[in-house]
Amino acid sequence: RRDLPTFSAQDVSKHSNEKTGVWVTYGIGVYDITKFISEHPGSKKNIMLGAGVSIEPFWHTYQFHKEAKILKMLEKFRIGNLKPEDRISIQNQGNPYDNEPVRNLDFIERSKIPYNAEPHLTQLVEHFITPVELFYVRNHLPVPDIDINEYELEVDITSTGVSRTFSMNDLKTKFEKAGVTAVVMCGGNRRSEMNAVKEVRGLGWGGGACGNAIFTGVRLCDFLTAMGVKSDEKSHVILEGYDRDPTYTPYSASIPLSKALDPRGDVILAYEMNGEPLNRDHGFPLRCVVPGVVGSRQVKWLGRIIIGDVESDSHWQQNDYKSFSPSVDWDTVDFSKAPAIQHMPVTSAICSPNPDHHEIKFTADGKMEVKGYAYSGGGNKIIRVDVTWDQGKTWHPADLVQLEDGENVSAGRHYAWTLWNINVPVEKNQHYVEVWSKAVDSNYNCQPETFKNTWNLRGVVANAYSRIGINLK
Numbered sequence: 001r002r003d004l005p006t007f008s009a010q011d012v013s014k015h016s017n018e019k020t021g022v023w024v025t026y027g028i029g030v031y032d033i034t035k036f037i038s039e040h041p042g043s044k045k046n047i048m049l050g051a052g053v054s055i056e057p058f059w060h061t062y063q064f065h066k067e068a069k070i071l072k073m074l075e076k077f078r079i080g081n082l083k084p085e086d087r088i089s090i091q092n093q094g095n096p097y098d099n100e101p102v103r104n105l106d107f108i109e110r111s112k113i114p115y116n117a118e119p120h121l122t123q124l125v126e127h128f129i130t131p132v133e134l135f136y137v138r139n140h141l142p143v144p145d146i147d148i149n150e151y152e153l154e155v156d157i158t159s160t161g162v163s164r165t166f167s168m169n170d171l172k173t174k175f176e177k178a179g180v181t182a183v184v185m186c187g188g189n190r191r192s193e194m195n196a197v198k199e200v201r202g203l204g205w206g207g208g209a210c211g212n213a214i215f216t217g218v219r220l221c222d223f224l225t226a227m228g229v230k231s232d233e234k235s236h237v238i239l240e241g242y243d244r245d246p247t248y249t250p251y252s253a254s255i256p257l258s259k260a261l262d263p264r265g266d267v268i269l270a271y272e273m274n275g276e277p278l279n280r281d282h283g284f285p286l287r288c289v290v291p292g293v294v295g296s297r298q299v300k301w302l303g304r305i306i307i308g309d310v311e312s313d314s315h316w317q318q319n320d321y322k323s324f325s326p327s328v329d330w331d332t333v334d335f336s337k338a339p340a341i342q343h344m345p346v347t348s349a350i351c352s353p354n355p356d357h358h359e360i361k362f363t364a365d366g367k368m369e370v371k372g373y374a375y376s377g378g379g380n381k382i383i384r385v386d387v388t389w390d391q392g393k394t395w396h397p398a399d400l401v402q403l404e405d406g407e408n409v410s411a412g413r414h415y416a417w418t419l420w421n422i423n424v425p426v427e428k429n430q431h432y433v434e435v436w437s438k439a440v441d442s443n444y445n446c447q448p449e450t451f452k453n454t455w456n457l458r459g460v461v462a463n464a465y466s467r468i469g470i471n472l473k
């Protein structure tokens with residue numbers, strides 16, 4: 001790289017918009033990334049934070065950028081070298097990831113920094129209520145370290161100008177305690193299966209980016225009603241976390257106010273998960289659990305609630321967690337044209353046996369035991385899981401394990417998952433069997449047959465038939 005010209009930080013700063021071209025520095029490299037701006041999966045707004053300056057402070061927080069594939073791509077845009085004396089130092093910034101919680105070593109890591117990991121599917125499907133140590137973790141930023149005695153939840157209602165703060169003690173003593181058994185499922189769950197059809201951008205989740213837990217705390221409808229919030233079809237509830245990016249912007253997402261105020265929506269400001277205080281990775285001391293809705297709206301380390309007439313303007317609400325036609329690519333995508341994912345579509349996943357684990361269980365009469373989960377967003381019940389082992393010539397209904405209708409579970413309020421199992425006959429000399437599953441929900445929606453026709457560039461809502469091929473010998 002010695003043959004390339006040398007630039008000063010001042011030279012670079014003159015290239016900070018698309019008219020002048022967008023230059024950035026990383027280490028001693030100077031890069032012209034103008035052509036890449038529209039392709040940045042983390043949005044144009046975010047990449048422009050580095051325009052004309054060093055991207056190192058940003059990559060210090062979003063450390064997943066420092067992988068060989070991305071560094072190699074950056075190098076393609078190299079136009080020169082930075083004067084060594086102009087190189088900025090990030091040494092004094094400290095490491096924002098120095099204070100991460102202790103974690104389950106048996107997780108499958110999808111990214112170390114920030115931490116993203118899922119359990120092995122064979123373990124996940126062993127429990128109707130997912131133990132906390134098997135519950136996937138999806139963090140966009142460093143985990144905040146919150147002192148419960150100092151913790152405050154701020155609430156701002158823009159229409160009335162009411163603004164209040166609550167301590168954890170207020171939340172626990174002033175409101176009735178309530179709970180819900182609900183799934184949290186990442187919008188990118190099963191992305192790796194969609195990626196196998198054609199490359200998508202995002203963490204390579206398997207089917208383990210979901211879990212089913214009992215969340216207890218304060219019902220958001222009780223909380224907002226006590227604050228005088230009235231039903232209004234046009235308003236949104238913006239939820240902000242205590243985790244912040246390098247520009248001090250918090251993680252944020254929003255849900256419609258109608259969902260928040262619906263007593264049957266079961267939205268909970270949760271301080272407990274499976275009867276224990278939330279742990280740090282899952283949002284200690286408070287997270288918003290929004291049953292039936294994509295995981296990204298279930299904001300952890302909840303710091304502020306804003307009721308207003310617009311959605312959150314965060315990257316995660318506006319420029320991520322949206323799906324497009326299979327023909328939309330990074331040159332043509334316009335995130336403002338698609339609504340933010342709220343309710344999740346119907347899905348199922350075969351979890352055991354798992355081709356990666358090679359552990360096959362047989363019944364006494366020689367049938368292969370197959371187990372999985374099924375789930376549909378919006379409170380829809382799973383009414384059937386069909387399984388085939390002859391490529392769809394014959395389909396067989398699996399046995400379902402799900403919550404019975406009762407006090408808090410009824411039509412439109414099925415927020416927990418369904419576990420299912422079926423025994424698949426195999427011949428004595430059979431070498432290989434392929435098994436597919438498809439779930440049907442109470443709206444009679446069922447999973448699409450293939451990922452090909454629902455492919456989208458971010459690899460979200462990947463809910464096609466689950467298919468596994470198992471070598472029996």
Ligand code: MTE
Nearest residue numbers: 136137138140186241251295296298299300
């Ligand atoms: N809340 C905050 N404050 N910060 C985050 O990074 N990640 C979201 C959501 N809430 C996130 C957040 C996403 S994308 C998902 S899928 C779920 O939390 C994951 O929840 P879990 O880590 O408890 O499984």
